[in-house]
Amino acid sequence: NAGVTQTPKFQVLKTGQSMTLQCAQDMNHEYMSWYRQDPGMGLRLIHYSVGAGITDQGEVPNGYNVSRSTTEDFPLRLLSAAPSQTSVYFCASSPARIIGGNTIYFGEGSWLTVV
Amino acid sequence: DAKTTQPPSMDCAEGRAANLPCNHSTISGNEYVYWYRQIHSQGPQYIIHGLKNNETNEMASLIITEDRKSSTLILPHATLRDTAVYYCIVRAPTSGTYKYIFGTGTRLKVLA
Numbered sequence: 001n002a003g004v005t006q007t008p009k010f011q012v013l014k015t016g017q018s019m020t021l022q023c024a025q026d027m028n029h030e031y032m033s034w035y036r037q038d039p040g041m042g043l044r045l046i047h048y049s050v051g052a053g054i055t056d057q058g059e060v061p062n063g064y065n066v067s068r069s070t071t072e073d074f075p076l077r078l079l080s081a082a083p084s085q086t087s088v089y090f091c092a093s094s095p096a097r098i099i100g101g102n103t104i105y106f107g108e109g110s111w112l113t114v115v
Numbered sequence: 116d117a118k119t120t121q122p123p124s125m126d127c128a129e130g131r132a133a134n135l136p137c138n139h140s141t142i143s144g145n146e147y148v149y150w151y152r153q154i155h156s157q158g159p160q161y162i163i164h165g166l167k168n169n170e171t172n173e174m175a176s177l178i179i180t181e182d183r184k185s186s187t188l189i190l191p192h193a194t195l196r197d198t199a200v201y202y203c204i205v206r207a208p209t210s211g212t213y214k215y216i217f218g219t220g221t222r223l224k225v226l227a
Contacts, residue, residue, distance in 0.1 A: 043217040059216070090159075104161065109158055
């Protein structure tokens with residue numbers, strides 16, 4: 001059981017380049033999400049999904065696309081990287097059922113620098 | 116969506132209890148209160164959650180006021196390894212789905 005796996009861990013991009021951050025979970029969780037964390041700041045929700053084929057925007061969705069073709073995978077795409085997207089990105093997953101409450105499991109983070 | 120308000124920073128002496136407050140005055144009746152912490156730049160770590168009653172586990176205690184508009188996370192005997200950013204969040208229902216909104220958290224510094 002690997003939990004939530006993010007790749008790559010570190011990436012440097014040039015302005016205008018596109019890339020995909022990968023996220024996979026092996027816990028059969030319905031809910032998956034992406035957060036970004038800027039230096040000294042809290043986590044801000046980018047996009048989330050409550051199941052395959054269903055995605056929705058979070059607090060800061062602009063410049064990012066997501067898709068959820070399988071329960072296990074939730075990739076985050078940067079369409080045209082900008083220096084403002086330099087950040088640490090966290091993927092998270094959770095069971096969607098709320099009875100009794102459910103906790104979120106986080107990946108280890110992906111450090112992205114856009115130059 | 117219910118939002119949370121936390122003090123930006125707190126200090127606590129090692130071995131003493133750390134009491135971290137959180138205000139969630141707009142919380143709905145079916146929303147849970149969760150606490151997570153983030154050490155350095157690691158992924159946030161679950162601590163505890165509750166709905167109405169006070170909760171305790173091996174890491175901490177959670178005290179929720181009767182009107183549920185605020186809560187307090189208690190680390191009974193803080194150690195240097197408890198130095199972290201602590202996030203109080205509520206599970207926010209929206210359009211039949213749920214999303215977790217994190218605020219800026221409280222930066223707890225445990226002092227030797």
